[in-house]
Amino acid sequence: xxxxxxxxxxxxxxxxxxxxxxxxxxxxxxxxxxxxxxxxxxxxxxxxxxxxxxxxxxxxxxxxxxxxxxxxxxxxxxxxxxxxxxxxxxxxxxxxxxxxxxxxxxxxxxx
Numbered sequence: 001x002x003x004x005x006x007x008x009x010x011x012x013x014x015x016x017x018x019x020x021x022x023x024x025x026x027x028x029x030x031x032x033x034x035x036x037x038x039x040x041x042x043x044x045x046x047x048x049x050x051x052x053x054x055x056x057x058x059x060x061x062x063x064x065x066x067x068x069x070x071x072x073x074x075x076x077x078x079x080x081x082x083x084x085x086x087x088x089x090x091x092x093x094x095x096x097x098x099x100x101x102x103x104x105x106x107x108x109x110x111x
Contacts, residue, residue: 022082024069
């Protein structure tokens, strides 16, 4: 009986976490984080024109996403589609973090 109750509570906790993950507010927060990372990456590589264009496109897409999450149509998307969008955003965040981490050091002097 106690094991059944624990299992039900775990299942409920997983469902609530999944609902929080695909809530529009979590998408807005993730989009804001991606914009910040894109800004940092743009400052790291100011001379690369193609990279600057990519950063501009990322900013524009994240602004569009933030606007879309405020609309009722976004809530009508199936949870599976929102979950796929979240996974795609997390993948983009990982790529931006890798870009920032792989940046060359600005000086050869040891700090």
